Amino acid sequence: MTVEITEATRFDLDIDGPSALELMSTIREFESRLPTYSEEGLIRGSTHPSVGMEAVAVGVSWALRASDSVASNHRGHAHCLAKGADAGRTLAEILGRRDGYCGGKGGSMHIGVKELGLLGTNGIVGAGIGLATGAALAAQAQGTDNVAVAYFGDGATNQGVLAEAFNLAAIWKLPVIFVCENNHFAQSATLEEMVAQPDLRRRGEAYGVPSVDVDGMDVEAVSNAAAEAVQRARSGQGPTFIVADTYRYLGHMAGDTEIYRTAEQVEQWKGRDPIARLAKRLLDSTVLDEAQLKAIATSALTLVDSAEEFAKSSPFPDVSSAFTQVSEDYR
């Protein structure tokens, strides 16, 4: 591609890795296939796709580097992929295979990648908040300028740990960015049902944490907010709370009857689709043409195809591994 690189095009081009559009498209394709794998019996237990929410993970990760930490949640594949996790090894973990990042011991809700600072997707709602706060404490105590990100949903804002962590991060000026992906449903419970004061941003403010609302369906908006938060954290000015307004198109997990929402509401949100929006802007501003957009879509498809092939052909772990790595054996 021979487009001039400006600030406005930094999402569009393969500068140091895939463009934002390519990354979002890859995540979309990756996540969209999960329900099928569940139906085919390739995935055991629960897996939670984040189709529709791609702009948050990609926008936030744009501001991060490998040495920064990320603590994710149960809907966390996008957080991993956006932080640089390999799609094949991520999927292999979701399918419980030997070549998964955790050798098939973790599965969808426990994908951790130490060299990428990924402290794991997590099966406990809100648990990543404490872990990220700790990673930020480690960064501060060791005198590095690394930062930590906690991703969590609107449901997790009702866990006590968030109140504690906001306060701790604020008094110690910890380099942590609290990213709430407000997708409006805690499994099936609406935010309006579960909180009396739905302006979540005010919760951060109440603890002295600079807090900002952002359109979570706009990757540039997310990225700008994240860049500011990361800059604040790296320069010793402490935490930020980002509330990203977003939506998941698929059910909470495979088999969700979705009786808690209407098809119209889902369609309405699809009108704000983050991938279509970015594609349109790139096209309108002639950064990319139709052929280039198509090439990006094809490349995402190819990437996920090969991830699928890799994961499906990976053997199941050796049963003996079930009994190892519980503790470091120091004796």
Place this chain on the structure above:
Amino acid sequence: MNKPAQQLTIWRALNAALHDEFTEDPSTIIMGEDLTTWGTGGGIYGVTRKMADVFGKERVRDTPISEETLISAGAGAAMAGTRTVVEIMYSDFMLLGADGLINQAAKSRYMFGGQFSTPLVVRSNGGSGIGKAAQHSQSLETLYAHIPGLEVVVPGTANDAYGLLRSAIKSENPTVFLEHKALYYDKGPVTKELIPLGQARVAREGKDLTIVATQLMTKRALEAAQVLSAQGVDVEIIDPRTLYPFDMETVFSSVRKTRHLLVVHEAVRDFGWGGEFVSNTVQECWGELDAAPRRMGAARAPIPYSEELEEAVIPSAQNIVDEALATVGRHTKLTV
């Protein structure tokens, strides 16, 4: 270059271990409530005394009362590569941080396929005896010993407190380090040598009965042994010092000699760790036992406040004497 042992109280020994470990590894941090601002500036029982003066408030942090976040942040800091000690004022309060300890730290190595070490020590105190009542006196060590991935240390002497705390901090595994609140002012010789986790200590040698006990119960077993000795029962006392990893071999070889076993702990007897030691011994030493092993523990009741009530629910030296006689098949009760 063995230096002569110093006489130290347990809290001083713990304090010395922290100072020495923080000097040796400048990346280690500790956090907890009132660590530098209480009493003479060393936390509720003085264990962190002068640490902030020596190592600074960046590494020695006073925290808000937020146990859930302290323990999970401790786990996160450790996973991110910082050796972290969290002091929880009373072990009862650790239950507020159960997620960080049990769901996160304990499983971090295993569920991510061995990628992460989690060098976290959660220090606290358990045990009864000083009138702190139901929510400040529990002995909850069995809960943690039950969780795969956690190490559990229960030191009962100043020397063990020093050597085991240093080993716990050096450990790459999350460790629950439970001190005993009634023993902080007990004095003993401290050699300042590291003690590996998973090695029992023979607290008294004897030939007729093996008593396995920790902390306050080791102390009472030693008192009971004096009485029993006068009655012709020679007691050997084993202090496992760590419940996980646990050292059954030392117990087996003792039981092979004495042919009798009694386990005494301050944790509630039912479903307590004593059952684990008894069961292992029965399987391994069945043919060498002269009588059924027995176990003692606290009554199945919360710890009451009033002094006589508190004493009533915890095994006393006299209770241990009685149970010891029953174990060796002598049911005569004599007054202490």
